[in-house]
Amino acid sequence: MATADDIAQIRARALADTAGATTLAGLDDVRVQHTGRRSTLAGILASIGTLPPEERGGVGKAANVARRDIEAALTERKSDLEASELAAQLTGDRTDVTLPGDPYPQGALHLLSQVRLEIEDIFLALGYEIADGPEVETEHYNFTALNTPEGHPARSSSDTFYVDGTSGTILRTQTSSVQVRVMEARTPPLYVISPGAVYRRDDVDATHSPMFHQLEGLAVDEGLSLAHLIGTLKHVAGQLLGSTEYRIIPDFFPFTEPSIQLLVRWTDRSGRGSWMELLGAGMVDPNVLRFAGYDSERWTGFAFGMGLDRIAMVRHGVPDLRMLFEGDLRFLDQFS
Ligand code: PHE
8 A cells, every 4th residue: 555655756757857858859758657547646635535534634735735846847848858858949940130141143235235235225315116127138128229239248148147058138238227117117207226136247357246236217208408417416415425536427328318427536445536426417318218208308317327436436435346245254244
């Protein structure tokens, strides 16, 4: 029969085991062992009714007090262990917000795209619209409809890339091909620009490349004159290049009459100044207007084609056109 001493021993061992448990799982084992249905203490409590009446009070009280103490100790130890397990988890999972982040490189527009967008903005502010045209073009739109007859030197295969196996298909040599497409699709008055790549079998040197970029402009309205053209070009050159000096000289293009060329003063990195051709322009030849079905007695127009790559070179002192197409990030990064 259990005595008060036995119960005191059970209690002491249970409290010691509780204190010694280091994990929640271990503590649960302690709980089952000392207070579970098959524990010694549960047996004692169940058998109290069978004790002689004079012992019941003492043993019963001692056993109940022991159970309460053990349960209280278990509960307290449980919350301690829960707290320390949570703390351990938090320490293990901690994110060090002071660690340097993974660098994420930021992209930027290519210098040519920046220059193109800037020029587009200047023209949009003047009321121009932007038009598009194909780079693989027909001789018709690139030459014939632009008053450039068969046999003209610009049509020869030494200047123009002909697309193999097709007749009359070329890589456009100028964005002027868009002029005719726009006139065919629309009626005047119209004020349109069209930027894009063009292709020529140019010798490759520091200022030439077989692919480069132009921005075409075309205005058709009543009463347009050379003064409107020059005024427009001066405005655009001023916006783009600031106080750069420029010169307008006569030129020839089959599809404009008269034709002019705009040169700007360009100072290279060594401080040497030279004149660089920035654009060709002129009054739209009446033949071209008629080709597009316009009444050339009523409408007049001007057109211009500027070299986008050259503008980027002049603006940023880029010494070699080819750098714009090589994709070397050490170069491009400087303009991002
Ligand atoms: N297309 C001409 C060239 O490539 C430039 C130009 C455009 C000239 C429009 C007159 C009018 O040189």
